[in-house]
Amino acid sequence: MYLGRIIGRVVATQRYTGLAGVPLHWLQPLDEHGAAMGDALVACTVISAGPGDLVHFVDGREAALACPETFVPVDATVLGFVEQAHANGKFIGRTVSGAT
Amino acid sequence: MFLADVVGTVVAPVQVAALEGRTLLIVRPVSPSGKSSGKTRIAIDRVGAGVGDRVLVVDEGNSARQILGDKTAPIKTLVVGFVDYVETSGTIAYDHRDSRSTIA
Numbered sequence: 001m002y003l004g005r006i007i008g009r010v011v012a013t014q015r016y017t018g019l020a021g022v023p024l025h026w027l028q029p030l031d032e033h034g035a036a037m038g039d040a041l042v043a044c045t046v047i048s049a050g051p052g053d054l055v056h057f058v059d060g061r062e063a064a065l066a067c068p069e070t071f072v073p074v075d076a077t078v079l080g081f082v083e084q085a086h087a088n089g090k091f092i093g094r095t096v097s098g099a100t
Numbered sequence: 101m102f103l104a105d106v107v108g109t110v111v112a113p114v115q116v117a118a119l120e121g122r123t124l125l126i127v128r129p130v131s132p133s134g135k136s137s138g139k140t141r142i143a144i145d146r147v148g149a150g151v152g153d154r155v156l157v158v159d160e161g162n163s164a165r166q167i168l169g170d171k172t173a174p175i176k177t178l179v180v181g182f183v184d185y186v187e188t189s190g191t192i193a194y195d196h197r198d199s200r201s202t203i204a
Contacts, residue, residue, distance in 0.1 A: 001124075001141060001142040001143065001144075001175075001176070001177045002139065002140070002141055002142060003110070003126065003140070003142055029139070031139070031140045032107045032108055032126050032128055032140045037139055037140065038139065046116060047114060047115065047116070056110065056112060056115070056124070056142050058174050058175070058176060058177075060161060060176060061161050061176075062161045062173075062174040062175060062176045063174065065161075065172055065173070065174040066116055066174030070172065077174065079115050079116045079119060079174060080112040080114060080115020080116060080119060081112060081113070081114045081115065082110055082111070082112050083111045083112060083113050083114075084110075084111040085108060085109070085110045085111070085126065086108045086109050087107045087108025087109075087126045088107050088108065092108070
């Protein structure tokens, strides 16, 4: 699992049937300093998260297990809101609902 | 499995049901000598580790689900061990007993 921040929405009307109704978001993985770690990616969301939220997500086969339909072609899924994250004694951030 | 330093904590009150009540730690993969080696992850704690500890992390779903006894949990990263010391080429690369004050 990784820390990340949702930075946008992705709308794909036509998609694999098992993924109907699962929101897609543009997600930036973060490191322990809260800085971007690697490239942004598209992830399924199984919580009511939106742009600006600090979240944690899982990649690989487990991403599909988190979806309502568990045999779907998915490789990243947002699992939960991160209310607070601390590392090296510093505060990394918190969920900011409603931010851009 | 890999070695990692626990560098932080995560508070996540709203998340998928399988993760509820589980302690989440921010872990930074490290080489035996303590250099950062790989992407920082969030791991579920199974051994009572805390910030500053060097731990053993498994990042593989089937193992994680077996340990947790939940066949459908979307979980793959677990802290499964506590490192006492690491020896490479006959020398002690890390010793928990003299590390407590050195980790930022």
